[in-house]
Amino acid sequence: MALARTIENEAPVIALRNLTVAYPRYGGEPRTALAGIDLAIDAGEMVGLVGEAGAGKTLLARTIMDAIPGDGRLVCGEMDYRGAPISRIGRDDSPVRPGRDIAMIVSNPRNELNPVLTVGTQITNVIRHHLRLGKAEARERALQMLRAVAIPDPERRLDAWPHELSGGMAQRVVIAIALACNPGLVISDDATSALDVTVQRQVLDLFKALVEDKGVAALLITRDIAVTAHYCDRIVILYDGEVVEDAPRKAFFDRPHHPYSVLLMAAFAHSVSLRRQWTAAPLKTAASPACRFAERCVRRQPRCIAEAPALRDVAPGRRVRCHFPVEAVA
Amino acid sequence: MQILRYIARRLLFVIPQLIGIVAISFFLIKLIPGDPAVLMLGPNATADAVANLRSQMGLDQPLVNQFFIYLGNVARGDLGMSWQTANPVLTDLLQRFPATLELVTLSLLLALAIGIPLGVASSMHKRGALRRFADGYGLLAGALPDFWLALVLIFVFYSVLQIAPAPLGRFSFMLIPPETITGSVLIDSLIEGRFDVFWSALGHLILPVLTLGLVNAGPILKITQSTMDRALSSDYIAFARLSGLPRRTVRAQAFRASLPNIITIVSVLYSFLIGSAVLVEIVFGWGGAGQYAVAGVLNADVNPVLGFVLFAAMLSLVVYLVVDLLYFALDPRTRV
Ligand code: SF4
Numbered sequence: 001m002a003l004a005r006t007i008e009n010e011a012p013v014i015a016l017r018n019l020t021v022a023y024p025r026y027g028g029e030p031r032t033a034l035a036g037i038d039l040a041i042d043a044g045e046m047v048g049l050v051g052e053a054g055a056g057k058t059l060l061a062r063t064i065m066d067a068i069p070g071d072g073r074l075v076c077g078e079m080d081y082r083g084a085p086i087s088r089i090g091r092d093d094s095p096v097r098p099g100r101d102i103a104m105i106v107s108n109p110r111n112e113l114n115p116v117l118t119v120g121t122q123i124t125n126v127i128r129h130h131l132r133l134g135k136a137e138a139r140e141r142a143l144q145m146l147r148a149v150a151i152p153d154p155e156r157r158l159d160a161w162p163h164e165l166s167g168g169m170a171q172r173v174v175i176a177i178a179l180a181c182n183p184g185l186v187i188s189d190d191a192t193s194a195l196d197v198t199v200q201r202q203v204l205d206l207f208k209a210l211v212e213d214k215g216v217a218a219l220l221i222t223r224d225i226a227v228t229a230h231y232c233d234r235i236v237i238l239y240d241g242e243v244v245e246d247a248p249r250k251a252f253f254d255r256p257h258h259p260y261s262v263l264l265m266a267a268f269a270h271s272v273s274l275r276r277q278w279t280a281a282p283l284k285t286a287a288s289p290a291c292r293f294a295e296r297c298v299r300r301q302p303r304c305i306a307e308a309p310a311l312r313d314v315a316p317g318r319r320v321r322c323h324f325p326v327e328a329v330a
Numbered sequence: 331m332q333i334l335r336y337i338a339r340r341l342l343f344v345i346p347q348l349i350g351i352v353a354i355s356f357f358l359i360k361l362i363p364g365d366p367a368v369l370m371l372g373p374n375a376t377a378d379a380v381a382n383l384r385s386q387m388g389l390d391q392p393l394v395n396q397f398f399i400y401l402g403n404v405a406r407g408d409l410g411m412s413w414q415t416a417n418p419v420l421t422d423l424l425q426r427f428p429a430t431l432e433l434v435t436l437s438l439l440l441a442l443a444i445g446i447p448l449g450v451a452s453s454m455h456k457r458g459a460l461r462r463f464a465d466g467y468g469l470l471a472g473a474l475p476d477f478w479l480a481l482v483l484i485f486v487f488y489s490v491l492q493i494a495p496a497p498l499g500r501f502s503f504m505l506i507p508p509e510t511i512t513g514s515v516l517i518d519s520l521i522e523g524r525f526d527v528f529w530s531a532l533g534h535l536i537l538p539v540l541t542l543g544l545v546n547a548g549p550i551l552k553i554t555q556s557t558m559d560r561a562l563s564s565d566y567i568a569f570a571r572l573s574g575l576p577r578r579t580v581r582a583q584a585f586r587a588s589l590p591n592i593i594t595i596v597s598v599l600y601s602f603l604i605g606s607a608v609l610v611e612i613v614f615g616w617g618g619a620g621q622y623a624v625a626g627v628l629n630a631d632v633n634p635v636l637g638f639v640l641f642a643a644m645l646s647l648v649v650y651l652v653v654d655l656l657y658f659a660l661d662p663r664t665r666v
Contacts, residue, residue: 065572099574106572111565114583116662126573161662177573 011083012040013184013217014064014102019077021056021063023070033059033072035241035292038311041185041217046208048228048249049221050264051238057221060238061187064219065098082184100130103178104187108194109170113162119146119173120158123180130181145176150206168199175207179214186211187219192227204231225268229253234317237261240292243311246319257314257325259297291323299324333658340651348643352404355639356397364630365389370413404640410633414625419637422622427641428513429500430611430618433538434603438596440543441550446592448547449554450585453562454577464551471548477609480541484613487537494537497614501530538614542607546599553595557588590660597653601646605638 019037022030034056041047051057062068064079079086081096096102106112113122123142127133133141139158146154149172162170171192178186188207192200208231211218220232228235228249235252237245237260245258256262259278266274280298290308294300303323311321367383368375384390388399403410409419452464480497487494495502500515505527508518516535519527561567561584570580608620619638626634658664 067572097574098572104572106565106569108565112569114566114570114587116586116660117583118662125570125575125579129575129579163663174569 011080012042013082015040015080015083016064017078017080019060019063019079020075021059021068021072022075023072030073032075033241034063037077037241037243039236039243039246041219043184043217044212044215045234046211046218046220046232047234047236048225048232049219049236049238050223050225050228052223054240055238056241057238058189059241061104061189061219061221064102064185064187065104067098097130099126099183100181101183102185102187103181103183104189105171105174105178105191107190107192109167109174109191110162110165112174113165113170115162117162118158119160119162119165122162123158123173123177126177127180141180142176145180146173148179148210149173149176151176166199167195168203171195171199171203172206175203175210179210179216182214183216185217185219187221189221190223193222193224207231225264229268237264242292242321243319244293244321246311248317251315251318255327257318257320258293258322259299259326260293262326263296293322299326333655336658337651337655340654344647347647348640349401351643352401352636352640353397355636356400357393359627359632359635360393360396362627362630366413366630366632369630400636409637409640412626412631412634414629414631414634419633422634423619423637423641424513425510426617426619426622428510429515429616430604430607430620431645432500432514432516433535433542433611433616433618434600434607436535436539437542437546437603437607438600440539441546441599442592442596444543444547445550446554449551450558450581452551453555453558453584454581456559464555468548468552468555471545471551474545475609476541476545476607477613479545480538480610480613483537483541495530495533497534497537499534499615499617501527501534505530534614538610538616541610542603546603549595549599550592553591554588557591558584561585561587590657593653593656593660597649600649601642604642604645 016037016039019034019039020032021034022032024030037060039047049057049060059068059072063074068074081101084095086096098104113119117125120139120142123145124135124138127138127141128135131138131141142158143154146157151157151169151172157165157169157173162173165173174191192203195203204227207218210216220228222228225235232249234246234248236243237258239260245252245256245261247257252261253265256265263275263278266278278298280296280300282295289295289300289305291297291300291304292308294304297304299322301324307323309321309323311319314320314325365380365384367380367387367389371379371383381390388396391399400410407420409423411417412419412422415422448460448464448467452458452461455461484494484497488496501507508515508522508524508527511518511521515531516528519525519531562580564587567580567584570583605620605623607618608624610616611618611621612624619641623635623638626632626638
């Protein structure tokens with residue numbers, strides 16, 4: 001009993017090992033869209049996943065939810081939820097259920113709600129299905145959730161239609177749905193990018209508070225590295241389907257180690273000189289380089305073309321995938 | 331309350347709409363060559379007799395006057411006489427319109443019963459054999475002429491297998507027709523307890539309903555499938571799936587989203603079939619309203635045609651009003 005407890009407390013909520021997803025390509029090798037992702041998130045921890053469009057951020061989220069889009073295929077990899085291996089979540093025999101144990105919110109909140117169902121119905125649908133509650137209890141819980149996401153006049157909002165809500169309100173409702181069944185992990189896939197800046201801040205503040213309060217593990221996917229600087233405990237940088245850097249927030253922003261991280265930071269700081277300094281001249285080589293970032297890297301050496309860098313520990317809690325990590329930016 | 335105001339406003343426009351429809355069809359029909367007086371009296375009539383009849387029928391008056399005379403009569407419930415049947419048009423139509431309505435209504439119910447489940451299922455399983463079958467069916471149903479299918483069905487089920495009754499009318503002509511109450515033979519015979527007529531009518535309905543049902547299931551299937559497809563790829567369905575809602579809930583939500591489009595296509599088909607089921611009516615000797623109107627057009631018998639147009643227009647207006655009310659009930663965004 002005691003042992004089980006400690007394991008439960010110490011194991012990360014979600015642990016991904018060597019997660020690899022490939023898409024078939026006409027008359028060619030399959031394209032590896034996610035290459036051996038290793039990532040773990042603890043309870044109450046908020047991890048920011050940053051990368052440009054096409055890096056595989058959304059695909060990673062969908063893979064965790066067992067909802068890989070298109071004809072992509074999970075080639076290999078393992079997932080643990082609270083220390084117990086899960087084959088694929090969502091299978092009937094899996095104890096881990098999407099929506100209950102792992103919840104996800106995506107961008108454009110107005111479109112995420114069904115226009116012909118009231119807010120209350122949409123929340124209670126999820127609650128009743130996952131928690132097997134009766135009508136009245138589910139409604140009571142939905143009301144609690146609306147209060148938790150600080151929606152004014154929650155009783156009335158239960159009977160409101162989605163088109164009667166502002167974007168920020170709709171996003172709060174979506175968060176309420178995601179958190180309604182006390183999930184262990186919440187993934188936010190660029191969820192606030194459609195909102196204007198002040199509303200985005202309010203929603204993120206609320207989200208952060210809820211995550212800390214409920215001890216939920218959170219994965220915050222974004223293109224905006226500034227968002228992670230404010231809200232995340234740890235930053236993970238994804239480039240072309242690979243984790244290239246993983247570091248605690250302060251360490252990361254003090255001294256990014258991967259050349260790509262520096263480039264992202266330059267954009268964040270609106271520093272033209274920094275960006276120019278870290279943008280590489282086009283690569284002139286016939287062989288496709290072993291490091292996926294080599295084509296855009298100012299620090300590449302012959303070794304980068306010949307040998308793929310591994311994701312290695314450089315300090316406690318810090319990993320970087322580079323042969324020649326950056327020590328000083330300027 | 332808003333809905334009552336809406337209905338009142340709609341009803342206000344019904345009369346002008348009907349007058350407009352009658353006006354257009356009146357002048358269009360007058361463009362059709364052929365003098366009813368000549369046709370009625372036959373080729374050997376004297377010029378005097380023709381002129382007499384023409385003035386009797388008001389045909390010597392200016393067209394605009396003729397129109398207002400007709401309009402005045404219609405307002406008093408007099409749709410004129412048909413010289414072919416020698417009956418008042420109103421009597422004829424009250425007899426024939428229900429026959430067509432019965433046929434079209436049952437056919438559309440069958441079409442819905444085929445089209446909707448097939449559309450929903452094929453949309454939920456995009457890669458299955460069912461999808462390919464549904465796509466093939468949609469294509470085929472769109473390409474088949476209904477009267478041709480009717481002839482094939484008659485050939486197979488009447489001539490070869492001898493299961494279906496002869497394609498002659500709405501029930502066996504050996505039976506005494508029931509009193510007309512609603513005009514639907516099925517309902518009237520049940521009301522009067524005439525089960526012999528009921529079973530005979532049911533048997534006679536099978537092939538024409540099958541014909542129109544099979545053909546019109548095509549568009550219903552297509553609409554259901556395409557709107558379900560669109561709903562299933564929408565963000566809120568994706569979110570419902572990510573929220574772990576079970577498949578049947580997702581299906582129900584997507585179906586709910588495609589209901590307005592299904593209602594639209596059904597209303598269009600309904601109004602359309604009242605007139606265009608005529609070929610099938612002819613094949614089965616149905617004696618419906620479409621058949622009556624076409625005979626009128628071919629014989630310069632103006633009053634039945636105008637009467638039919640008026641009836642069909644009123645029906646369409648009713649159908650579209652019902653459709654609007656359904657939209658109203660279905661979409662919370664219209665209930666501000
Ligand atoms: S391994 Fe070489 S090419 Fe790749 S990021 Fe590091 S320095 Fe650049």
